[in-house]
Amino acid sequence: VQLVQSGAEVKRPGSSVKVSCEVIGGDFDVFSVSWVRQAPGHGLEWMGGIIPVFKTPHYAQRFQGRLSITADRSTKTAHMELSGLGFDDTALYFCTRARYSGRQIEGDQWGQGTQVSVSS
């Protein structure tokens, strides 16, 4: 299974960015696709996720209102759109895929990461 993310982005403050993540070679519908970012000098931060067959995304509270996560089952691609970008949104953004069956974690693949830079 491979997760292939879209390319690097440079954005202005206040604008939006949309990053895609295509799942190649594995099941898409019942696996959770999450977005995790790492800002320079900071640790991993879980932003939100979606199980495509259920369609309802879940977001970390700090991103509520400016984060949108969607999944297109026909193209096996998940999308993450972050609006109202600030300089502190400069980070490497990862998509991840896993299935949580009780305590078991099945899968746990990661995309290659997409660098988003916010600059004036």
Place this chain on the structure above:
Amino acid sequence: IQMTQSPSSLSASVGDRVTISCRASQGIGDYLAWYQHKPGQVPRLLIYAASTLQSGVPSRFSGSGSGTDFTLTIASLQPEDVAIYYCQKYGTVPRTFGPGTRVDLK
């Protein structure tokens, strides 16, 4: 639920036993995973369900704990273990990560 880790960083010698702690602000059962993140690589799942080793992970890694207090142990530190280690709660959303523990060689 907030996740904390200690220490934030440590230096140890090859062959040393290394212990990293993770604490949840509320009980999370054993829905706790440990990740290893090396520079320039994607994070790697080491342990889930607090103590279950992911396939392919060396047996020198082990995890323990339940409820609010968890531990990752490296029985004999190797040069390739230099990385940042994160705990993550995953039973419910948000699947929050701890702040990380940097492990270096002395």
